[in-house]
Amino acid sequence: xxxxxxxxxxxxxxxxxxxxxxxxxxxxxxxxxxxxxxxxxxxxxxxxxxxxxxxxxxxxxxxxxxxxxxxxxxxxxxxxxxxxxxxxxxxxxxxxxxxxxxxxxxxxxxxxxxxxxxxxxxxxxxxxxxxxxxxxxxxxxxxxxxxxxxxxxxxxxxxxxxxxxxxxxxxxxxxxxxxxxxxxxxxxxxxxxxxxxxxxxxxxxxxxxxxxxxxxxxxxxxxxxxxxxxxxxxxxxxxxxxxxxxxxxxxxxxxxxxxxxxxxxxxxxxxxxxxxxxxxxxxxxxxxxxxxxxxxxxxxxxxxxxxxxxxxxxxxxxxxxxxxxxxxxxxxxxxxxxxxxxxxxxxxxxxxxxxx
Numbered sequence: 001x002x003x004x005x006x007x008x009x010x011x012x013x014x015x016x017x018x019x020x021x022x023x024x025x026x027x028x029x030x031x032x033x034x035x036x037x038x039x040x041x042x043x044x045x046x047x048x049x050x051x052x053x054x055x056x057x058x059x060x061x062x063x064x065x066x067x068x069x070x071x072x073x074x075x076x077x078x079x080x081x082x083x084x085x086x087x088x089x090x091x092x093x094x095x096x097x098x099x100x101x102x103x104x105x106x107x108x109x110x111x112x113x114x115x116x117x118x119x120x121x122x123x124x125x126x127x128x129x130x131x132x133x134x135x136x137x138x139x140x141x142x143x144x145x146x147x148x149x150x151x152x153x154x155x156x157x158x159x160x161x162x163x164x165x166x167x168x169x170x171x172x173x174x175x176x177x178x179x180x181x182x183x184x185x186x187x188x189x190x191x192x193x194x195x196x197x198x199x200x201x202x203x204x205x206x207x208x209x210x211x212x213x214x215x216x217x218x219x220x221x222x223x224x225x226x227x228x229x230x231x232x233x234x235x236x237x238x239x240x241x242x243x244x245x246x247x248x249x250x251x252x253x254x255x256x257x258x259x260x261x262x263x264x265x266x267x268x269x270x271x272x273x274x275x276x277x278x279x280x281x282x283x284x285x286x287x288x289x290x291x292x293x294x295x296x297x298x299x300x301x302x303x304x305x306x307x308x309x310x311x312x313x314x315x316x317x318x319x320x321x322x323x324x325x326x327x328x329x330x331x332x333x334x335x336x337x338x339x340x341x342x343x344x345x346x347x348x349x350x351x352x353x354x355x356x
Contacts, residue, residue, distance in 0.1 A: 007077055007169060014074035014166035019138035020151055023163045028155055029134035030219055030284035034107060035122040036114045039231050041100065043124070043131070043155070045223035045284035049097040050155045051085075051177055052124075053167075054137060056147035057105040058082060058113040072140060074150050077170030078103075081150070082117055084174040089120045092174070095181045097154075100124050104132065104148050152177060158285070199262065200291065202298045205255045207248070212265045213256070214247035216283050223284035228317045229343070236341035254278065257298055259291045269295040271302055277313040292322060312349040323348045 028044035035041050043052055055078040059066070070076045085092070085099055092099055099121040103110065110123040126132055126148070132139065138149040152164040152173055162180055167173050221238035229237070256279065259267035267282040269292075277299065282291045303311060314334060315323050324330070328348035336343050 007080055007171065008070060011070060011076055012073040014168055016166055020163050020165040022136065023153065023160050026160055027158050027285055028160060029131065030223060031131040031134050032219065032222055033102070033124040033126055033131060035124050036107070036111045037122060039226065040222050041122065041124055042219070042223040042284055043100065044158045045287065046098065047157055047225070049181070050100065051092060051097045051152065052100045052102050052155070053081060053085060053152040053173065054102045054148050055081060055150050057103060058109070060109070060112065069142065072142065074166055074168065075140070075142070077150070079117065080171035081167070081173050082113070082119060084171050085121070086117060086119050088174040088178060091178055095178065097181060102126055102131065104129055104146070154180065200266070200294055201260045202294060203258050203260050205251060205258060207252060209258060209265055210248040210251050211244055213251060213258070213268055214242040214244055216265055216268065217279070217281050218242045220281045220284055224318055233341050233343055236339035237343060239339065257295060259295050267291040267295050269299050271299045275303060275308045275311045277311060280313070280319060296326060310349060310351040312347065314345045315348055316345050320346050320348065326350070
């Protein structure tokens with residue numbers, strides 16, 4: 001049996017090749033990843049402080065030796081790194097941080113490692129390299145397989161504040177993160193890379209956007225905090241995969257307004273003839289950046305041009321404060337059945353008279 005918890009003294013030290021220099025100040029892309037519990041986690045949509053350590057592969061003590069693995073700078077050390085985050089988990093939590101491990105190794109191997117090492121946090125699976133490609137994370141090859149290089153990211157409300165790269169020695173990484181988090185209260189926020197409002201255009205619906213909008217809706221629902229709606233409720237609300245044919249029919253009828261940035265739909269909102277705002281969704285990657293506000297202002301102007309004097313909406317827990325802040329009043333709480341699950345939403349209205 002191999003002892004993977006100890007590192008050889010002669011490991012090569014990885015060098016900073018600049019492969020992660022583009023990450024600080026950017027937003028983590030909205031990419032759903034499967035956790036070792038089976039839950040879907042979207043790192044870019046999580047509120048608060050998130051520490052995500054990206055690692056190549058946690059080895060198994062009973063597996064065959066990986067010849068040449070130790071000679072690859074930064075490859076060895078996933079077990080000591082994970083155990084360090086385990087041992088310092090309580091301290092990281094006390095600093096307000098949620099910890100996740102991210103790897104492209106098979107999910108079943110991640111589940112085994114989580115149990116064997118007693119990890120109190122989730123490991124997330126990126127075996128399709130969806131997050132890695134979206135973030136342009138560095139990789140390396142070993143025996144015709146591709147692995148993620150070791151990186152640790154600290155994000156706050158989806159924005160990357162700190163990147164540890166290269167990570168060496170890996171067993172010190174958790175302590176380095178704690179040291180940085182302890183000092184962060186005196187640090188200014190990193191600059192966001194662009195002015196969302198200046199880059200955004202509100203457009204009328206185009207049928208070529210149907211699949212994109214359906215995917216946005218699905219991603220937005222599944223990114224909602226599980227403390228508000230359970231994974232089962234979110235799946236009932238937005239089944240996987242989306243029914244694209246049904247969405248195309250719906251969108252052709254509803255004709256939503258779309259928020260476009262760099263030829264990409266980042267949000268949409270519908271307005272019916274009777275003043276019903278039926279759907280209002282923002283891509284998780286762009287939440288909290290003014291997209292929903294811009295869409296609402298456009299819908300409000302459209303309602304005025306149509307002489308609609310009452311707006312109403314069925315808002316989720318997450319959308320309710322948005323509409324209340326804009327003068328909507330609570331009419332009643334709803335409990336609706338969706339695919340065998342009970343979902344709670346709230347009927348809100350804004351009825352100040354002619355002209356809104």
